[in-house]
Amino acid sequence: MTDALHTELLQLALQAAARAGELLKDGRPADLGVAATKSSPVDVVTEMDIAAEKLITGLIADRRPDDGFLGEEGAATEGTSGIRWIIDPLDGTVNYLYGLPSWAVSIAAEQDGETLVGVVTAPMRAETFRAVRGRGAWATGSWAGERRLTCRADAPLDRALVSTGFNYVTDVRRHQAEVAGRLIPLVRDIRRAGSAALDLCDVAAGRLDGYYERGLHPWDHAAGDLIAREAGALTGGRPGQRVSGELAVAATPGVFGPLQGHLENLGAWHD
Numbered sequence: 001m002t003d004a005l006h007t008e009l010l011q012l013a014l015q016a017a018a019r020a021g022e023l024l025k026d027g028r029p030a031d032l033g034v035a036a037t038k039s040s041p042v043d044v045v046t047e048m049d050i051a052a053e054k055l056i057t058g059l060i061a062d063r064r065p066d067d068g069f070l071g072e073e074g075a076a077t078e079g080t081s082g083i084r085w086i087i088d089p090l091d092g093t094v095n096y097l098y099g100l101p102s103w104a105v106s107i108a109a110e111q112d113g114e115t116l117v118g119v120v121t122a123p124m125r126a127e128t129f130r131a132v133r134g135r136g137a138w139a140t141g142s143w144a145g146e147r148r149l150t151c152r153a154d155a156p157l158d159r160a161l162v163s164t165g166f167n168y169v170t171d172v173r174r175h176q177a178e179v180a181g182r183l184i185p186l187v188r189d190i191r192r193a194g195s196a197a198l199d200l201c202d203v204a205a206g207r208l209d210g211y212y213e214r215g216l217h218p219w220d221h222a223a224g225d226l227i228a229r230e231a232g233a234l235t236g237g238r239p240g241q242r243v244s245g246e247l248a249v250a251a252t253p254g255v256f257g258p259l260q261g262h263l264e265n266l267g268a269w270h271d
Helices: 003-026 047-063 093-098 170-186 196-204 218-230 253-265
Strands: 034-037 044-046 068-071 083-091 104-111 114-122 127-132 137-141 145-148 161-164 189-191 210-213 234-236 248-251
Touching (some): 047 104, 068 218, 083 093, 114 196, 114 218, 137 196, 137 218, 161 170, 170 253, 210 253, 218 234, 234 253, 248 253
Antiparallel strands (some): 034 044, 083 104, 210 248
């Protein structure tokens, strides 16, 4: 892959994420309601999720009509260029629905199953995270300008601040709560913010020592996973496996192994 293509993909992802972020922030109707549900009655889609995905795919398709798409709200085309865009137009929809600030637009570009570019923008936090494979991860924000991201220095697991998320299906969520209850005595504390993309970026930014979750889809983690890895974090699924729907783990190098091991022993990957 050429430097010129890297730059093109990154700039296009940044532009699409910024445009979608503006739409979501400035165009949110006061009477925003649920447009549809997916896996359960609390797994919601709003009209703004759908509008943001249409904006992103339309902008990218205009510039790169031969690329493929995989989007949370239904975009699914193979393309012929070898590049596929993986899009979560609104990660943290329930937060957005309730007016909470922890939501983001996540856009990644992959080739042959490897993520090359990742962008996550969080309009209410006024910051954008970005990474290109092999070139490090960066953040821009009104609070700290532009900076290269580096995950936290290693700490023992019992001093690690760890984030997680919960599924929308009741039985799965009940099991996840049991796992969290058994894990919490082993770590400093557990957080639950409601956006996988932002949790991964917060690992990259040194705001968390680790993060884990079961049931993620490619659009949930594609961009954030690359950003975390380019900031020096380790990511994976069950021991010896890549991130998957069974389990996603991201942490500083010293926390990753112990956290992953405990999650395996606690059965975090099954009901």
